Amino acid sequence: MKCQYCEKPATFHITELVGPDGPSVTHLCEEHARKYLSSESPTPLAAVASALAKQLKLGQTKEELAELDRKACPVCGITFYEFRNAGRLGCPFDYTHFRKDLEPLLANIHDSVEHIGKRPKRAAHAAGVQGRAIQLRREMEEAVEHEDYERASVLRDQLRALESGDDAGAQPQAEQPGQGDC
Amino acid sequence: MQQQLKLDELASRCGEWLRGTGPESDIVISSRIRLARNLGDFPFIRRCSQDDRHAIERTARNRMEKLDQWSTVHYLNVSQLSEVDRQFLVERQLISRELADAEGSRAVAIDPNEQFSVMINEEDHLRLQVMHSGLALENAWQQISELDDMLEGAITYAVHPQYGYLTACPTNVGTGLRVSVMLHLPALVITRQIEKVFRSLQKISVTVRGLYGEGSQFTGDFYQVSNQITLGRTEQELIQQVSEVVPLLIDYERRARRFLIDQNEQDLHDDVSRALGILCTAKKISSEETMHYLSKVRMGVNLGLIESVPMKKINELFIQTQPAHLQKLHGRLLASSDRNVQRACFLQSHLAGGRDTPPGLN
């Protein structure tokens, strides 16, 4: 028997006892089984994919989806397409930037869009401030890489001001000059 | 080297959660809770540069070093460990396969009793885990929540006013909580009841998975029950969901065991005794076969059909006969066929006659 994801022979046979269609067996090679088993929640990628598929049925057209796929986070640069394929987001600001698109997904997965449990004792900075901090740190690393130490030190001061709370209204900047989207 | 000493110390003992003494520990192996946390001013791991990963690791380590309770904690740089050592930590359930196989700066902090561990730069920046022997979810929750508060200190977590704790995968957002109870259900497997039982649980929002296959530590009739969602319920409610299912499974398993005894005690006694016989006398044995027979012996011990072997020993053997453990105990790398010979020797020395000290091997 072959692995369900590649051509190698399946040596792992994993039974999911509770699934949407009752118990089912997944046949995998060692490499894919490791990936499968290393995710504690049963296949988060599958959960994300199936929730997205449901969303698609609910009236999003192909064009709308293509446009959504191109949408990128101004902080970390991840596109919705990349998220859709990896099942992992790029930074905390994605929950703010892709909010409209993520919320139906969260509703699908969790049957809720509202956290009611524990909260950290320390008040977190606003999402915009944290997003801006991530941006500044990346720009600073880039400046150091290009040996532009003057710019790096300006950016470092901005980052410090931000982290000490002197700039509580900061927002991620949409267009970063010279910022490569990798 | 410092790291090696810490690992050797771990290898010489067995984790608290393998004691086999907690509530319902004849059936419930362990109760585990993990929390996913991320630092607010860094990207998630997928988009982290090497500098970011270093900075996260440093921030977390500095925070831990300031805690009095952490003076005895083993802090290991996973990126500097050999493949066998990483596999060893996976087999002990102290780190995930994902952390073992990842690249770049990553670490784990482990308390000497192996009750809690903190993984750094896994799928999320921090993954806190607490593990107890037997069914002890309330204890585990209190302990991990305290750990979470302690760690928080100077760290600002990524939190959203509406969505709660933010995680790299949307399936963990909100509480970031995963509760898992590992159960040993051999009688339900033998009586072919297991699928029926799980199908009857489908309405409840918990996930049950059973695993078998070579190289997987979860073989041997082990099943894991965990919560499916993480958002929109309190931590207590999520724990409750799992806690409600576990007694049902325990009850089904006990009934199946009684059924096997009532039906033909002699057959069952014969079956578990033969399993012990094979483990004590085989000259080479695979990991899979070992799991299969250990599972039978474990049930035999629980039912009083085997008295010569303590439960703790059986629990430990499930872990110690895994490939990386054998190689560490043996002190060098072994090919698969050599491992099978070494495993048979190891089992023989620990099971034959139930002696405290292993008899000499010939």
Ligand SMILES: [Zn+2]
């Ligand atoms: Zn494969």
Ligand SMILES: [Zn+2]
């Ligand atoms: Zn982002």
